[in-house]
Amino acid sequence: GQNIDQPTEMTATEGAIVQINCTYQTSGFNGLFWYQQHAGEAPTFLSYNVLDGLEEKGRFSSFLSRSKGYSYLLLKELQMKDSASYLCAAMDSNYQLIWGAGTKLIIKP
């Protein structure tokens, strides 16, 4: 079956770095997406990886290893506004997104 695993909750300190991991199993693979979702709002797009390696975009970076079925989202210089849920989603061979349950990130001063 298709499955996405990511931690339920993580806590980090303002100004620090945090890495949110995601493992996936899908029927075919057309890329891995990361979204940020604040409570009561729709998800907003953060990153897309389809090739192995690290994609850097400002304070956020995303990594993919296709052979390991593994990705992570790295957030640097954490700010209080980064407190949100982070959703990992893999696109399968039918171009459907398979969603993880989300990781709630709590930032402490």
Add this chain to the structure above:
Amino acid sequence: GAVVSQHPSWVICKSGTSVKIECRSLDFQATTMFWYRQFPKQSLMLMATSNEGSKATYEQGVEKDKFLINHASLTLSTLTVTSAHPEDSSFYICSASLEGEITEAFFGQGTRLTVV
């Protein structure tokens, strides 16, 4: 990026009534729209895939007679929750994609439905 507008952002209705939620792509033509449901502290659950001009494809366990989906044009899809019950209270989100492209999903703002 492409803009998807969802309306209303929140609605309260009585049990037994029907509620319609609209999802519009404002600056692109969306041949495919997706409807999701999200319960508190849970992930997005795909309810159905809506293709313009054809019947929606429902996920297993989703009642097609209860959740009516219409995608009459390339810019509008609607979800109607019929005979709503309190257990239908949830956050409903639509998204749209560009035909033939692997791109980010463009989400509407979401609709918070409360059935009392």
